[in-house]
Amino acid sequence: MHIIIFGAPGVGKGTQAKILAAKLNIAHISTGDILREAIQKGSETGLKAKAIVESGGLVPDDIMGGIIKETLKEDRCRNGYILDGFPRTIAQAKILTEIFDELGVHEIYLIKLDAADEVIVSRLTNRLVCSKCGNIIVNTNYSSSYVCPVCHQIDSYLKRKDDDEEVIRRRLLVYHETTSPVFNYYTDKAIIFEINGTESIEVITDNIINKLQGS
Ligand code: AMP
Secondary structure: OEEEEEOOOOOOHHHHHHHHHHHHOOEEEEHHHHHHHHHHHOOHHHHHHHHHHHHOOOOOHHHHHHHHHHHHOOHHHOOOEEEEOOOOOHHHHHHHHHHHHHHOOOOOEEEEEEOOHHHHHHHHHOEEEEOOOOOEEEOOOOOOOOEOOOOOOEOOEEOOOOOOHHHHHHHHHHHHHHHOOHHHHOOOOOEEEEEEOOOOHHHHHHHHHHHHHHO
């Protein structure tokens, strides 16, 4: 199965993509995670991307196209994948169409998660990410004795550098201006489901699975 999970930053794409990938036995490909890893390692791509990611801008399409082309050819993608954070521009969507044609992928699902900007700003300003396993919590009462419910590490949660309110507002602006039009590109290319992203994590997963099973 080949799925694109689409929506504004902070709408819950990463959380749902992780759950769906495990349930459907497909790879979770997050371009944000790939970039953060490259930045941490200090690779050539990481050095080029660091300032852009931290200020909430978009990494150039040629770099992102190269990353996704290489990644989708990896063995772990053989059974299908869920793309989280790609494509974010029309140019990236066109690159993806070329890759799908090359790989013979013809059936694509696009799941769009919806939530109002203010819900997203409130969520992201309170979002913490486990530095060990990547689990996300939205927690205003975090303390150093907190144990990660997924990997059981103590005091491992950090705020992402781009989860600062000013940067969040910039990322939302970039989403509305540049990424949101990508949705229209898929109206005749994918099976589309629009899902309310303000429900609980479990309800959202159930709604997505029901749609996928009913299609
Ligand atoms: P995310 O974790 O998906 O919110 O991505 C974090 C940041 O990585 C974004 O705000 C961008 O700076 C960068 N990024 C991730 N995916 C892409 C992409 N497809 N195109 C350009 N920049 C990206």
